[in-house]
Amino acid sequence: MLNASDKTLLKTVADLEGLPKGAYNIRKNGKLLSRQVTANINIESNADGSGIVVTIKPGTKNESVHIPVILSEAGLFDVVYNSFIIGEDADVTIIAGCGIHCGSKEQEGHAGIHEFRVGKKAKVTYVEKHYATGRGTGRRILNPTTKVFLEQGAKAEMELTQISGVDEANRLNEAELGPESLLLITERVLTDGEQKAVSTNNIVLQGEDCRANMISRSVMKGNSRQIFYATLTARNKCFGHIECDAIIMDNGSNETMPSLKAEHPDAELTHEASIGKIANDQLMKLMSLGLTYDQSVNRIIQGFLK
Amino acid sequence: MLELKDLYFTVTDHESVKQRNIIDGVNFTFKKGLFYAITGPNGSGKTTLAKLIMGINEVSQGQIIFEGNDISKLTITERAKRGIAYSFQQPARFKGITFRDLLTIATGEEDEKKLLNIVSRVGICPLSFLDKEVDAKLSGGEIKKIELATTIAANPRLAIYDEPDTGIDLWTINPMVKLLKKELIEHLTTTIVVSHNRAFLEAADVIIIIDKGRFVYEGDLPKALHLLTDLSACTYRRPPEGEENAQCFR
Ligand SMILES: Nc1ncnc2c1ncn2[C@@H]1O[C@H](COP(=O)(O)OP(=O)(O)O)[C@@H](O)[C@H]1O
Ligand SMILES: [Mg+2]
Numbered sequence: 001m002l003n004a005s006d007k008t009l010l011k012t013v014a015d016l017e018g019l020p021k022g023a024y025n026i027r028k029n030g031k032l033l034s035r036q037v038t039a040n041i042n043i044e045s046n047a048d049g050s051g052i053v054v055t056i057k058p059g060t061k062n063e064s065v066h067i068p069v070i071l072s073e074a075g076l077f078d079v080v081y082n083s084f085i086i087g088e089d090a091d092v093t094i095i096a097g098c099g100i101h102c103g104s105k106e107q108e109g110h111a112g113i114h115e116f117r118v119g120k121k122a123k124v125t126y127v128e129k130h131y132a133t134g135r136g137t138g139r140r141i142l143n144p145t146t147k148v149f150l151e152q153g154a155k156a157e158m159e160l161t162q163i164s165g166v167d168e169a170n171r172l173n174e175a176e177l178g179p180e181s182l183l184l185i186t187e188r189v190l191t192d193g194e195q196k197a198v199s200t201n202n203i204v205l206q207g208e209d210c211r212a213n214m215i216s217r218s219v220m221k222g223n224s225r226q227i228f229y230a231t232l233t234a235r236n237k238c239f240g241h242i243e244c245d246a247i248i249m250d251n252g253s254n255e256t257m258p259s260l261k262a263e264h265p266d267a268e269l270t271h272e273a274s275i276g277k278i279a280n281d282q283l284m285k286l287m288s289l290g291l292t293y294d295q296s297v298n299r300i301i302q303g304f305l306k
Numbered sequence: 307m308l309e310l311k312d313l314y315f316t317v318t319d320h321e322s323v324k325q326r327n328i329i330d331g332v333n334f335t336f337k338k339g340l341f342y343a344i345t346g347p348n349g350s351g352k353t354t355l356a357k358l359i360m361g362i363n364e365v366s367q368g369q370i371i372f373e374g375n376d377i378s379k380l381t382i383t384e385r386a387k388r389g390i391a392y393s394f395q396q397p398a399r400f401k402g403i404t405f406r407d408l409l410t411i412a413t414g415e416e417d418e419k420k421l422l423n424i425v426s427r428v429g430i431c432p433l434s435f436l437d438k439e440v441d442a443k444l445s446g447g448e449i450k451k452i453e454l455a456t457t458i459a460a461n462p463r464l465a466i467y468d469e470p471d472t473g474i475d476l477w478t479i480n481p482m483v484k485l486l487k488k489e490l491i492e493h494l495t496t497t498i499v500v501s502h503n504r505a506f507l508e509a510a511d512v513i514i515i516i517d518k519g520r521f522v523y524e525g526d527l528p529k530a531l532h533l534l535t536d537l538s539a540c541t542y543r544r545p546p547e548g549e550e551n552a553q554c555f556r
Contacts, residue, residue, distance in 0.1 A: 284362050290383060
């Protein structure tokens with residue numbers, strides 16, 4: 001059922017050595033390949049068959065859901081709408097990932113629209129990895145969207161990673177935070193060659209005492225290009241922070257536009273942004289510990305994107 | 307074990323287009339297993355000299371002979387592999403690299419037990435430091451301790467510490483001196499400490515005073531005293547950044 005190339009992709013995007021434990025839904029070339037539900041986690045195809053609805057019972061603890069997507073069919077552009085309904089007080093980890101294996105001249109792509117409704121005091125950790133491979137010359141396109149709605153006291157930790165091989169990415173993250181909720185987003189994007197990635201982030205701090213922290217780490221190799229937009233809109237007494245760092249290697253280019261909007265007098269919003277080459281003092285330090293120049297560069301980038 | 311032969315580091319001032327020797331014809335031989343303290347006014351060339359030895363600064367003229375071989379043209383990496391280690395005056399801060407990672411890079415060791423052994427051997431960093439990120443959040447003292455620890459962990463044949471006491475609390479200075487002495491005795495590590503701190507000067511076998519890029523004194527501490535109390539050799543018109551603890555030996 002899973003061929004060798006599927007297995008490699010699964011290993012890379014979901015850290016899986018075969019089928020996962022717990023609930024999962026594996027989608028291959030736009031169709032369901034395999035699914036498993038548990039007593040607390042239900043997975044169903046949605047009404048129009050364009051995706052899945054994952055429902056997590058209130059109070060579910062320490063369970064995980066894997067929802068990897070594999071694309072290996074030439075010319076396919078797969079679009080899915082997935083929703084996640086996380087019951088009150090639950091604490092779960094959701095691991096999504098999209099691996100593209102492109103063996104032809106035709107372009108292949110995936111747009112995953114993931115919507116999260118996180119109930120009162122519930123906590124979700126969402127890990128998403130994107131990766132493309134294959135010898136084909138077709139463009140590999142990934143347009144992931146996440147929409148997060150946090151109820152009172154809910155917490156979401158989102159780790160969004162684009163590893164390599166993706167020619168074109170339009171990433172969109174949107175969130176609306178209820179009272180006392182907490183959102184942590186870490187986005188890591190590495191581009192190379194002629195690749196281009198745009199990341200747009202709109203976070204609305206709606207409820208009193210909510211907090212959001214968005215961290216973006218970008219590395220541009222080759223002639224690649226990345227554009228990062230992040231807007232925090234505060235509508236209540238709240239705290240928000242954006243931290244975006246970009247390392248330019250070779251001839252890469254970057255635009256970073258953090259923006260802060262306070263629509264309430266007690267809003268506290270901050271941002272830090274930096275774009276630059278690898279710091280020389282970091283290189284010197286690692287070389288003085290015995291690494292070569294290239295090893296030092298790799299180690300610094302590896303840490304930066306960790 | 308380390309010979310500086312007619313060593314120069316020359317820079318060109320961009321405005322006046324004049325040449326300036328930051329290190330101005332230094333001749334000196336460091337002997338194996340001795341403890342050297344280099345002191346001198348700010349801007350006299352101490353850090354520049356240390357970076358010349360490590361290969362971070364390129365030699366303008368002259369030679370650096372290490373254990374009989376000319377290393378003047380070797381890269382930083384090659385010098386590190388031959389057993390030279392340098393603790394930076396202003397250590398680099400990273401993103402996503404921990405103290406553990408630096409120790410692993412310095413030693414090639416990933417084993418938890420062995421890493422903990424190294425940390426306890428160094429002593430001045432608590433074991434809990436191991437997973438600390440070496441980033442901008444560390445205090446000045448914390449990062450200097452980590453910097454010193456990575457140098458010791460590398461088991462160098464020649465260790466150079468550039469103002470290791472900066473930002474370090476008074477209670478840690480003496481243990482730090484003892485630690486460097488112990489490393490020297492156990493591993494015969496030739497040790498060079500750049501410092502103004504009397505604890506290091508008193509611990510040293512040889513004191514070197516550097517002024518305007520030249521060695522103006524090489525010898526023991528008692529005879530160095532009159533020079534150190536002489537304002538011309540030791541003036542702090544303004545305490546430089548990050549050197550709040552720098553105090554003149556007078
Ligand atoms: N690469 C360089 N280019 C120009 N000036 C330099 C360079 N490196 C050091 N200097 C200057 O040389 C002098 C000595 O610096 P340094 O060795 O750092 O002094 P210290 O004795 O305080 O460690 C300072 O005036 C410094 O500005
Ligand atoms: Mg200095």
